[in-house]
Amino acid sequence: MNVVINGEKTELSPQSTLAGLLENYELPQAFVIELNGEIIAPESYESQSLKEGDTLEIIRFVGGG
Amino acid sequence: MLKIADTTFRSRLFLGTGKFGSTAILKEVIEASESEMITVALRRVDLSNPKDDIMSVIDQDRCIFLPNTSGARNSNEAIRLARLAKAVSGSRWLKLEVTPDPRTLLPDPAETLIATKKLVEEGFIVLPYINADPILALRLQDVGAAAVMPLGSPIGTNQGILTAFQIGIIIEQASVPVVIDAGIGAPSHAAQAMEMGADAVLVNTAVASSKNPVAMAGAFAQAVRAGRTAYEAGLGGKSNQARPSSPKNGAITEDLSFLQRR
Numbered sequence: 104m105n106v107v108i109n110g111e112k113t114e115l116s117p118q119s120t121l122a123g124l125l126e127n128y129e130l131p132q133a134f135v136i137e138l139n140g141e142i143i144a145p146e147s148y149e150s151q152s153l154k155e156g157d158t159l160e161i162i163r164f165v166g167g168g
Numbered sequence: 169m170l171k172i173a174d175t176t177f178r179s180r181l182f183l184g185t186g187k188f189g190s191t192a193i194l195k196e197v198i199e200a201s202e203s204e205m206i207t208v209a210l211r212r213v214d215l216s217n218p219k220d221d222i223m224s225v226i227d228q229d230r231c232i233f234l235p236n237t238s239g240a241r242n243s244n245e246a247i248r249l250a251r252l253a254k255a256v257s258g259s260r261w262l263k264l265e266v267t268p269d270p271r272t273l274l275p276d277p278a279e280t281l282i283a284t285k286k287l288v289e290e291g292f293i294v295l296p297y298i299n300a301d302p303i304l305a306l307r308l309q310d311v312g313a314a315a316v317m318p319l320g321s322p323i324g325t326n327q328g329i330l331t332a333f334q335i336g337i338i339i340e341q342a343s344v345p346v347v348i349d350a351g352i353g354a355p356s357h358a359a360q361a362m363e364m365g366a367d368a369v370l371v372n373t374a375v376a377s378s379k380n381p382v383a384m385a386g387a388f389a390q391a392v393r394a395g396r397t398a399y400e401a402g403l404g405g406k407s408n409q410a411r412p413s414s415p416k417n418g419a420i421t422e423d424l425s426f427l428q429r430r
Contacts, residue, residue, distance in 0.1 A: 135255040164223060167207060167236055168350075
């Protein structure tokens with residue numbers, strides 16, 4: 104199935120969970136995930152399943168003024 | 169001491185963290201600045217190219233993390249970014265900026281007012297970035313802004329305090345702290361803002377674009393202290409006519425009588 108992660112179309116195996124997806128990435132110590140416009144609490148990553156067409160944003164702090 | 173919401177600050181220099189060469193330099197800059205209020209921005213994680221983590225160089229026991237909403241073009245985008253920022257930082261502090269025009273990066277007053285009201289209702293400590301508009305500053309204060317942050321000149325221009333007249337009115341009228349944000353390009357600009365009675369200044373580009381950002385951060389720390397001390401001491405009044413600093417009377421000899429001519 105296909106999802107969009109940070110604007111990039113990405114193919115995932117069916118029955119992927121958010122926690123499973125995140126294992127693929129090297130992530131900063133603090134970040135937030137928005138799934139289809141809703142912020143997902145970290146305690147829900149394990150149970151959150153992904154489906155075809157989902158849009159994910161993985162957001163962090165960077166330098167800014 | 170400066171107090172915003174319920175937090176007191178020993179330093180009146182707020183520091184932006186954009187445009188620094190590395191997080192190692194940024195760490196030294198933060199220390200040299202003595203700043204206790206550090207702004208950051210939100211961006212997508214670059215999944216193909218993880219970089220240094222800015223969170224690792226900011227001591228959150230010593231500094232308040234002030235996320236901004238840079239990139240937001242309207243109140244809805246700003247509110248969305250504010251909620252994301254809170255989810256990352258766990259903190260209610262927010263520098264609200266709504267800049268619809270990428271050419272000027274001037275803030276949208278109507279959208280800023282709408283977003284401030286909404287975010288205050290949601291429990292955020294909102295510090296809105298505004299044009300130097302005294303009436304808007306009052307309106308924002310009325311809806312619960314914790315401070316107002318009028319610009320000296322547009323973001324990243326290093327042009328100094330081009331809005332001095334309006335900033336003077338804002339400082340005179342405001343019941344919340346006034347933080348001069350944007351355009352401060354030299355320590356003398358920061359000192360000028362502080363001498364005028366600003367409660368704090370926010371500096372980023374002037375430090376980051378210096379050849380020696382660490383030394384420049386220290387220079388700003390001194391300038392902010394000097395300007396604040398001068399404000400508290402009270403500047404002498406201005407005059408359009410010269411007034412001699414040396415005594416008029418008591419010239420030494422007749423030959424030097426010209427010293428008394430005036």
